[in-house]
Amino acid sequence: MSDDLGLFTEPDVHTDERQRRPRGKAVAAARRAQVRRKRTILWTVVALVLGLGGVGAYYGYQTLSGIGSFEDYAGAGETDVVIEVKDGDPVTAIAATLKDQGVTASSRAFTEAGKTDARLTGIQPGFYLMKTKMSGTAAVARMLDKNTKITPLEVKGGNVLHDITGGDGKVTKGILSMLSEASCLELDGVKKCVSPEELRTAAETADPVALGVPEWALSDVNRVEKAHRLEGFIAPGLYQLKPGATAVELLKSVITTSVTRLESYGVLAGGKTTGFRPYEILTIASLVEKEGLTKDFGKVSRVIHNRLAVNKILEFDSTVNYKLDKPNIRTSDADREAAGPYNTYSAESKGLTPTPIGSPGREAIEAAINPEPGKWLYFVKCQKDGTSCFNETFPEHDKTVAKAIQEGVF
Structure with missing residues (x-):
């Protein structure tokens, strides 16, 4: 490295004797003192530069590593x-x-x-x-x-939109009532809820697209009775509800989340492999959910598929009960003889019900798409824990029913 300023080199004091003059030693000493002063100044500058750089690096480190003060409130809060x-x-x-x-x-x-x-x-x-x-x-x-x-909204398999009153007078809240309760929030002492009536009105009158109904179900939803057109679209599970949302916003958030779940369960794919439309698969799954225990879903689905294949009425108490104000496990003769699109005992109501009759879960949907192999056409609850027995012929089925009654199953 060059030293143009002569800061790092000693002057040549060993000059030729012929160039020496009197006072030569004094001159050489003066030059050496001058060099030392220059060196002192230089290293002082270097030290200052390094020191300032170190301070900057230190404060940069403080900022990046989170060292130092930060803003904070005191107390438990206000509003x-x-x-x-x-x-x-x-x-x-x-x-x-x-x-x-x-x-x-x-x-x-x-x-x-x-x-x-x-x-x-x-x-x-x-x-x-x-x-x-x-x-x-x-x-x-x-x-x-x-x-x-x-608290989020929790929907369980088989839940329906409307409230149900049991034979003992006990009311089981439907999805709309549960959604209303879950929408309630008290802010600064003022409680606000979206009422069941507001939700019911939105469910029946709002544009289905605005409610989150998917394109694959629009034609079906637009042709059915408005009071039941959203049935089956809210799958079992938890739903986080935004406080302060309107009735339409609440329904849309829930249905949009649910449709994502339903599609992940195979509703769309099943529509391509079974010969049924996605909405029909949703309906079959709702019947499966209502008619049997989870372990029997595959066989219940097979009975439905077999009956539909031979154009035989379904004869399900669950579909009759869906329209009754006070449903029972076993429907009466009068209930089964009453006309109506949900009365699957009626010869006039062959095929599936107009809409699903409840909320089907993953297992019911999978069973609807992939029923268990078999030739069964009949089933009945034959054990007190709800287990069903399946038969291929009516005489076999009739004996199973008689045995179940004798054993006090129903």
Whole structure:
């Protein structure tokens, strides 16, 4: 490296004796002192540059590594606010949502308060009732409180849209009533719900597309009785409901989620392999769900397929009960003789019911698409746990029924 300034080289004091002059030693000493001063100045500059660079690097490290102060509120919060945790959200995304919704003063207030609590990684998707201006510690505690999460709607296999009154007078709430209850939320002391009436009106009068009905079912939905046109579209499972949504918005969110599930269960693919339309598969699956235990689904489905193949009426009590205000396990002669499209004992109602008669689950749909091989045309509950017996001929079936009655099965 060149040293044009002469900072790092000693002057040549060993000059030819002929060039020496009096006072030569003094001049050489002066030059050496000048070099030392220059070196001192240079290293001082270097030290300053390195020092300033180190300070900058230190503060950069503080910023990147999260060392240092951050904004945080004090206390348990002020007004109610609902936040949503989406499926797959990591803790950092939840922290950002809390900050954006005014719950915490900063994302770090939440992450720092909960950095040693492994439970934060287990927060489930859904809606949570929080407070504005909460401290990070308070926000962590509230997010982990099981009562903070807004209870989702839970639909079970066989549930129907309308309420059912049993023989003992007990009312079993239908999906619309359950959806109404799940929509309720109290914010700052004021409780708001979407009523069953609002939901029923939307279900019967709103544009099916606006309600989330898929294209593959539109023609069927548009031709059936409006009171039952959404039956079967809300599959069993949990549904996260957005607080404050309208009746149409609630139904659409639930049906859209459900249709995704139904299609994943094979409704569309089954329509290509069975000869039935997807909507008909949904209807068959609803009958399977109502008529037997899960272990018998495949055989019940086979009975339905076999009867439809020979143009034989289905003769199911479940379809008759679907239209009754007070259904019973065994329908009466009068009920079975009454005219109507859901009375599958009537010769005028051959084939499937106009709509599904309840919510079919995955197992029922799979059974509807892939029935168990067999020649059965009859079945009846023959054991007290609900197990069914299957027969190929009516005389065999008649004996099974008599035995079940004798044993007090029904």
